[in-house]
Amino acid sequence: MRDLDPFIHFEAISKVFGTVTVVDALDFHVARGEFVSLLGPSGSGKTTLLMMLAGFEAPSGGRIHVDGRRVEHLPPYKREMGVVFQNYALFPHMTIAENVGFPLKMRGVARAEREAKVKRALDLVRLRHLADRRPSQLSGGQQQRIALSRALVYEPKVVLMDEPLSALDKQLREHMQLEIRALHRELGLTVIFVTHDQGEALTMSDRVAVLNRGKIEQFDTPSGLYDRPRTRFVAEFIGETNLLAGRVAQRQGEAATVVLASGGSVTCDRAGPFETDSEVMVSVRPEMLHLVPDAAAPNALPVTVEDHVYHGDHIRLHLAFGESRLVARAGRRDAAPPIGSTAFASFAPGDCALVAP
Amino acid sequence: MSSVSRPGGAAFNAVRLAFAALAVAFLLLPLVAILPLAFTDSVFLVYPISGPSLRWFGALAESQAWTRAIVNSLIIGSGATVVATVVGTLAALGLRRELLPFSGLLRSVFLLPMVVPAVVLGVGMQILYARMGLASSYLGVIIAHAVLCVPFVLVNVASALASIDPALERAAASLGASPVKVFRGVTLPLAMPGILTGAVFAFATSLDEVVITLFVAGPNQTTLARQMFSSLRENISPAIAAAAFIIMILTFALLLAVKGASLLQGLRKKQRVQPSEA
Amino acid sequence: MSARLKALLLVLPLIVFLGLFFLWPLWMMIATAVQGGTVRLAFPQTATAIASWDGAGPPPASLQAALVRDLRTDTPQERFGDAVRTLNSQQAGFRTLLPRTARAVREAGEADAFDLVALDPRWSEQGYWLALKRSMPAYTDANLLAAVDLKRNDEARIEPVEPDFAVNRAIMLRTFVIAGQVTLLCGAIGLPFAMLAASVTGWKRNALLIAVLLPLWTSLLVRTAAWLILLQDTGLINQTLRALGLIETPLSLIYNRTGVLIAMTHVLLPLMVLPIYASLIAIPRNLMPAAAALGAAPLQAFRYVLLPLAMPGLLSGSLLVFMVALGYYITPALTGGAGDQMISSVIAFYATGTANWGMAGALGLFLLVPTTVLYILYGRLSRTPLVQT
């Protein structure tokens, strides 16, 4: 369904500030009703991309289509997008009701209808009782929800959010994540959500675009990103991973045998585009690495246990494999081998991915 | 500096207290001392005052020269305030985003009237006005005062504009407000306290202006300050204290009005409710 | 419309306004100071004719005829008046001679051969014609030189004016001395005051700050008037001192240097306190305790921590006070004696008293230049904005 209905379509979009290319010829679509996150380190161009969509930055090249219409030349106030800003941007000189009613007033909606819609929008975030307060009299979480309700009140086609939760404390943030998810489902919104918190991106989104230096490294479902990273950047940026340098010795269909630089060889079911003899990294998540007593297990690597670190719900084992250091994750009830002992670290061929070094 | 347990701390604190008292007295004594003298009954400006009486306010009201001067001050002050507030506010808006080349230089030049000695500007204005035929006219005095008032408007409006979060204006635009509506609905109301403060300082500046007035005004445009200056040179009578009283009250009333308004706003901001999450 | 164009359109009214009514007047003042123009404008034909006269022999008939023609034309009254004033400042006597001659020339009608000497024997004196010639150059440094008590002698060499007329340098020096004294006094009171205000909190700090801001918001004229009243022989200060038995006869506190320094220090003190306070308040609160914890005695902490941190503010404040004090007119005019007048009062005297705008402009330039230099320096060095409100 997704690719049949490219509701928002970025076509070779780029942005150059002076001599610095901040967004580099991006191509991607977002389907109607989809929740897409833009995830990336600071300075990777997330805000810039969002601001080009909202109309606050003019692209240096490329096109943006929304619902089949080109929008690059429309001023922000004609784009019909709801934007939620990082620090909420509530108007301090207006009451909450006036804030939420502002977009309706700008559209010439009659007073009676406006009041009804404002009430409904406030009900949506369960803050109707605050209608007559000023923004400065609200807590951070309340301001956040008012900003959301203001962006939704005129039923925009798309809702853009730039790190909307980053100013909230952890508990409130998790609460708001669920609330935004619920609103997304309930109202059938198309949401583009900027964050640099990978947990937030993985839990909330239908798909996540990982940005790095103005380019999309991978645009995939959360599980696709985690289980099948296609680049070293994604493997390292999303979650935690062990990377083993090596060279492809042999390909068998989708699978490949990799000779490791630290000695030994492993097989991996998802070899991606790498041909025989190409230098690669084998990426294995810590929880996929198991300690076994004998070398008969698949992909068994001889390791020495260097340290245990207690983490409450699990224990992390630091392992030495030749020159490389590996991390494995053990349940707290597993019998962890004592520090200094030797064992084998093993993983299933289906639990690893090859990425470029 | 503020440790109390230190040996010798008591003596040190006594010195600090004495200094503070003397300095505050020095700063405030003249302001406090002149006010009661406006209500003296005597013809001398001395304490203890005999009275209280409104005799000298009466003298002002009866004197053609003083009433005329008060009216002139109000006319010229209002005119200069309007001119300075309009051009100063526009310029502050134009300089806001530093879009123009030499924005910094322009800003420095715009503040120069505050720095250039009044007498120097007065000489130049007198020469210019003689040529333009503006000498001894209300328009001429209003313009000259406006030149001196502009920096105060500029500084106040610029700082009000600088404290507006640009995200607010972006938010308004994203919510469907055209640039004109963003300005009228968001920028202008948020800058208003700064504009009003600037206007009050402009008015106070014009009210207090003597030097340029000496150079460009004719006898018909004598202002309250100008009139006070010449009476101070001729004979010091309690009428001067009464005039000073009027100037002080006028300035402080206006200042309190705008500062009080923004103070109230500040207080309202502080009474945040405790987060009561749903 | 591009954002840049919009910004330009918004700033344009102020550029035009200040260009027309601020920069142009300053420029006119400078131009007037260096132009030999007033006389040239009033007597254009004489100007041409006099250029070919070397000033040695008697003025040729052609020159006299040119002057007569100029006097016959309808010169605007104002321009003629300016020229007469300028000439009179070169050679006393022109003030009566020229109007009289002009009247006679007009009455005589078109007859070309008008005998100037027959009308007034002064026209036979070399000095009048030489003064005329000297007043005719396009540009002149006469005013600028006179502003610093110099002049050109008849051989056009620069030499000091007669000691009796040499007053400007002394007044300029006095201006700088008074501004310096006021700056020192403001620093001596302002620095500890700002430190005190920064070291206390709550209502105490507010009270100290209000004590600084109230005078700042009060009319300069009112403050000066207040000092005038307080410092009189029968004023509150002398009364109090006498009541306390400290003095027998009143101290003379006004119409002398003491009065000027007291009033100016009071007026300018806020400009010193506020920048110092601003730079102190930016210091993290725990710096002094930290210094103490590191073993600094209170005086050492003051000397090595607080004072260096207060320096930028002290510098800004001093520049500001000095710069503003240089141009003061009202306060010294009201509280000082004849020996305490600053350069501004001399400028005002030339401009409004004698309408000698050339001299006023020249002296103005000598005040404008140091002020502008200090302003630029202030902009470079200072981190605090020019006005705090």
Ligand SMILES: Nc1ncnc2c1ncn2[C@@H]1O[C@H](COP(=O)(O)OP(=O)(O)OP(=O)(O)O)[C@@H](O)[C@H]1O
């Ligand atoms: N107006 C501008 N002029 C010049 N450079 C800019 C401008 N705006 C952004 N940049 C640069 O573009 C790059 C990308 O900025 P952007 O704000 O899009 O990053 P981001 O991914 O949103 O980062 P963050 O997570 O910190 O918000 C940064 O290096 C930034 O310095």
Ligand SMILES: [Mg+2]
């Ligand atoms: Mg960003």
